[in-house]
Amino acid sequence: MKLEDIYFRMRRDIKEIEKEISMTIATDQKVLHQASHQLFKAGGKRIRPVFVLLAGHFGNYQFDKLKKVAAALEIIHMATLVHDDVIDDADKRRGKLTVKAQWDNKVAMYTGDYLLAKFLQLITELENPEIHKILSKILVSIVEGEIDQIKDFNNWEQSLKQYLRRIKRKTAILLAVSTQLGAIASDAETKVVRYLYQYGYNVGMAFQIIDDVLDYTGTTAQLGKPAGSDLSQGNITLPALYAVHCSDERDQLLELIKNDQISEKIDQVVACIKRSDGIEYSKRLAQRYIIKAQEALEKLPNIKEKETLFEISEFIAKRTY
Template identity: 45%
Template sequence: MEKMKLKMLYSDLKSDIDVIEKELETALNSSSHMINDASLHLLQAGGKRIRPVFVLVSAKFGQYNIDQMKNIAVPLELIHMGSLVHDDVIDDSDMRRGRRTVKAQTNNRVAMYTGDFIFARALEYVTSIENPRVHQILARTMVEIVNGEVIQIEDKFRVDQNLKDYFRRIKRKTALLIESSCELGAVAAGVDPKNVRHLKQFGYYVGMSFQIVDDILDFVSTDRQLGKPAGSDLLHGNITLPIILLKDDPTIQRFIQRAEHGFVTEEERMAMLEVVRKSDAIKEAVKISNLYLKKAMKEVEALPNNPMKKKLRDIALFIGKRKF
């Protein structure tokens, strides 16, 4: 049902999204059968394509041209996909979206090179864009994403982190790429600087909400809905917002200690989930996510009249209220 709602939101963009899907398939084609199979496996796992959609919608505030926009949308989605492959190696994850990860299907070395190949393809695609500002924004984005990945490794199982640490991490992990999708779509389409700023800020606020909701769903959803064990973030040492709000709870502290040494039982996982689900931490995290959504809506209101304003609102609300 949720996926059908999302497709309905994108329905008037379907033909252009189909163009991007075909370009992604072309971009992931490699002369190496091993990398080719791994890349296509990732593509076939699907995804919400949030980043390409924000490129397209933002571009519609300017001079829209799908032949140009695909060369922005495709590399941004490739960067996202490549980072997922690397994430699964770092977290030693075997499942994503209910499917085996590239790392699980092959091995860590093949997965890392597959991620590198996808990043390289992203850089290759953007070379067709002449605007140097596009290259500067994309380069800055990639640098910050890598910094964010390193920070996430440094923060694993670190129970003394605070909200500032968490927000800094998710900005680099998720929000920055969504922010850049909105900014790059607008810049490439020649949107005036004032509205580029509004779209950029909208993307940042929506991206922050998106990741907070992801972190909430990791605890409140079922294993089946997630396509992986609920609580996987904490199992891998990623201290997310609900846990920061609950870090003084003895059950949570004990779980983190045992997870760090790889000794968690299924009973302990279920006990941890029950504590989180019954706590006020989930409600508090939802409130924080909604504050970011409210800020995003203010940025939309500041944009000029355009049919895409409603599209931005609808997608942002879907992201903030989604159940998967």
């Protein structure tokens, strides 16, 4: 089963959400309009909107409400990516020029701010204080995660706990909230909301760990950027942390990374990490999170959307791009 097969069943609803996003971020200010649509037009997995829609079926499914929640969450995600590309000095994302590359850092930062402002405008159309409260908290968590990532650039001494806390704030929390808010917007039972949150959180943790693995194993065509890009930018992820702390490659790796000249030796560093057990260790940890996500699913009512969520978790565990 491919993610595209799952999405095909939901294509009409996803198209409506994309229309909602496009209309929400539209503006007469020419540069802002073009820049805010830059990443949107590049596509993406749209996994957050999909999670919102699927979770909505566990309550009183109301597409008009769910559409706004899904669009708002995707706009938050877009805003963080635009800001990320400035911090990472990235010229490409999804194989396309970033806002920062096509314009400059100033336009990119204001574009990210604009997207966050449009998200706030959209979500106020939902008269549910609980949704507003949850979203305000996750915005704080996301920013904290980004600051943690900056603090940990080139920090080879960071612990597993630091890494996991960072990816929770960077990725997992937004996926967890996608399933949570889809259920809340549909007035699902409290325990159903809780299990869907647990599913989204654990899938999100696995998703980011696998994403970090793919930075070493994926091709430029698959990733839209060269392998080892995260490491070149100073972002030390789990495969590298395992290699430097727990593998026989430690001494050679430390020799390669001394003097902070990783980008000049990136091919050697990547090869060293791939020879360690870091990639396999990361995959095993991701699988543990997938199992936890599927255990949460087991507690949910037996409807067809439950099977779809299971299929998505299986895809994430095995994805190669």
